[in-house]
Amino acid sequence: LWKFMSAFQQCLSPWKFQHPLSQQQFAEEERQWEATEVKEADRVPDTMQTPDVPPLTPAKDQFQEELVIRPLHSGDIYASFQFRTMWDTDFLRGSKVSHYRLFPKSLGQVISKFSVRELHISFTQGYWRTMQWGQPFLPSPPGAELWVWFQDTVTDVDGAWKELTNVLSGIFCASLNFIDSTNTVQPSASFKPLGLGNVTDQRFLRYAVLPREIVCTENLTPWKKLLPCGSKAGLAVLMKSEKLFHSSFHSQALHFRPVCQDWKCKSTVWELRQTLNVVFDLHTSGQGKRGERSLKCYSMVIMQACVVFPLQGELFELSPTTPLLSQAVVLGDRRTYSVYDLTNQATFGQTRSLNMLLRWRAAESGDMLRPLLHGERYVAGYGLQTGEIHTLMYNNHPYRAFPVLLLDTVPWYLRLYIHTLTVTSKGRDNKPSYIHYQPSKDRLRPHLLEMLVQLPPNSVTEVTMQFERALLKWTEYTPDPNHGFYVGSSVISALVPSVVAMDTNSTRECPLFSSFFPCKEESSYFMRVYTEPLLVNLPTPDFSMPYNVICLTCTVVAVGYGSLYNLLTRTFQVEEPSPGLAKRLANIIRRLRGVPLL
């Protein structure tokens, strides 16, 4: 009981009021928090203030959790859990870390052993429908995706990558051990570090995606175990497998990176974010129509957490209402959020639990903000010999053109022909300004194509490329060869200019000295869009035929050998008819007697 209580205390104490604020306000909060910490440090005796020895301040690990529930225009519910652990340690300097408080030990050991600077791993089931659901908070491709930036002290990056994938495969109970050189690439521009640091040499970056990977409860359980309280306390209590997987889209991810400790950025802490994005389908959760929609999926008692709802008064209403409202611009979309702070006793009122009710007002949804950047991909052509990959990129901004980076990883058995690459926008040729192409090597590495394409405003850009399908050796096919082979999603990364922040009408109210250059807060934001994965059929040999094929081919070779052998070693002779049986026997006896033959 004592252990549980102390763990419980640890979960409770370092929490803060959490709501999605802009960077500046957040920093302000941090400064206030910082003040109390400094006061504690002052009590440490002066002899311990030498710079070489790390000061014996109490570890400043922090943990925050948040749940954002957003009703989507199609009637589905989008729930996004985020758990953030800040780990204040300095394993780079060689000091062995042995004391783990909030940060999970299994992951910490892996990170320090393989000198990982950034780790991003996601497991997704389903495909995010951008046109119906808008932009997700954290995009992820179907299947498993893993990309890692190693420290520049690592000498053998490939060896470290191989071991890391195997260890992670064990931690997450996923078949990440299928990641090998045939599906690993080193993108040169698309995956720059998301945390601090100025190492951008792509030799230390590895990116791999397994589109065939299936996510199930076996992956969720170890992921939940990485949280400080596991699934015993906090928002993680709400994560029930049978509800989470009964959804249209399920994505669990883990992001590890170095961030600034405070706004002065004198030291770095390591941030671990675990995110879970789920989209509950309107129809599969048993409620066919929109009417009253109570969040039956969260039927557990919420004791402590912070739940956030985006508020759109005309569309629906919440009960119980909360006085806390905040506005935030996320992905260029300014929304008002109603915040339920569960650390505050006032939220609960009389009862010890919070039961949310979401009631839709109107029967049909209003106009959804169209996502500015959207991608689609498909395979064209017929037959099993050739094909064409078409990637469509939609720029829905009314008047701004912006460049996007397109990253394509295609397995080696689809032989791409780069001379057939065409990029067209609005019917005209649009030449990419930067192409980085690494051709594949059979059975060694995949194709890597990175392009910087300028998308004209309000247009569709089509990228096409022809490929040829290879015939593989019979052992290289998966057990269900006619299902096809998966090609991982393309990644479209862009700095998208925000429509909201670029509102030119608002310059009328502003003073003239500030309104000349379009420099509002968050005038452009970083967005990453993943296209659909492809499923491509390859020609198959007959798997029941190895013995027969070997026999028949060797027979043909033997026919050639035999006839040539005969002609080479024999000569023409006149054929003498052989004598009858009686005469032959008589000749044998005569030979024995020494008498001349017949």
Added chain:
Amino acid sequence: MAAPLTLLLIVAVTIRAVLFRSSLAELIPERVEVVSPLNAWKRVVEGLALLDLGVSPYAGDVFHETPLIIYFFHFVIDYAEIVFMVMGCVFLLQFRKQKYALEAERYPLDCLELIRTPKEMYYIPLKVAMFYLLNPFTILSCVAKSTCGLNNAVIALFILCTVKGSSLMSAIFLALATYQSIYPLTLFAPALLYLLQRLYIPVNWQRSSFWLFTTQYTFMYLGSLCVMVCLSFFLLSSWDFLSSVYGFILSVPDLTPNIGLFWYFFAEMFEHFRLFFICVFQINVFFYTIPLSIKLKEHPIFLIFMQIAIISIFKSYPTVGDIALYMAFLPAWNHLYRFLRNIFLVSVVLLACSALFPVLWHLWIYAGSANSNFYYAITLLFNVAQILLVSDYFYAYLRREHHLTHGLYLKRKDGSEATLVLK
């Protein structure tokens, strides 16, 4: 003689030009019977595009041509069609100066009908040219712009120079042919034998003149080969092309279906035995050289034909262009017609298989109602037919030689008509 040849040339060029401009010009370069990963035009263009992008063409696994082809096509890429047509015409040049078989005087009288008359021989170059230029296989190969046509032209020039007796040029062209694909290495022996014969040097191990000429020829050949390899190195400043070209030909990593025997065999091979069977199949191409050279040392031209046929059948990525090369020689031996035993069967099988190849390919790849076994079966049959054709011609040649020495109408001991068998 010139008039029929020019007429033939005009007809051939017209056919090719018409096909280049028709819709078939997009279909034919995709056919696996006509192009292989080694000589497809699409891959040449891809290699040049990679070079333009700043990536080495040998960095990937798409381009398997030698660097001299890059040099060559870098400049003539816009005129590719004309280049291939010209190559076809070069081929027939080599038969302008056809050999006249030196028939020995002392033959039994009844063999007169076996000996070819000069009149017959006069028309052989025309027939050979016709067989090559109007052969549907050659036309398909030219319209597909497969570099097989270039290889054939080089081999033809090599034969021309050998027949004319200029050993330096012959060595250079043989080195070029070997540089393009390794297999023409086996043509070294017949070339040597022919040149020795022409210079009246007997093939005798003790004679110094034999060794002198042999070493001379070997040095010329190896020297030109080294020059070409070094030139290729200086194009891209790397030795990558060795593993991409020669390593590819010898180790057969690409299992794209073709008309040969290798692809399905190695698609269904157990990994454990792969290296063993690769070695066996490659040795199979080369090891007929010495026995055939011993048997046919007085008949080097026929030996060249046999070697080219064996290469075309047993090489790792054969195409119909390779077959057209040795088929072009067949009119040179139409005096053997009376001794051929299986010619009807062989020609029917070859025709039927050529018709069935596209049908079964379509059924496998596009319709999905057949599987790879159908196409493989036709491949087997086609190769068996080719082997029968080659061995039939060999049999006929040997039989004619036997008759020339022993007389045409042979009698048994008791005076009745005899039959000849191989024993």
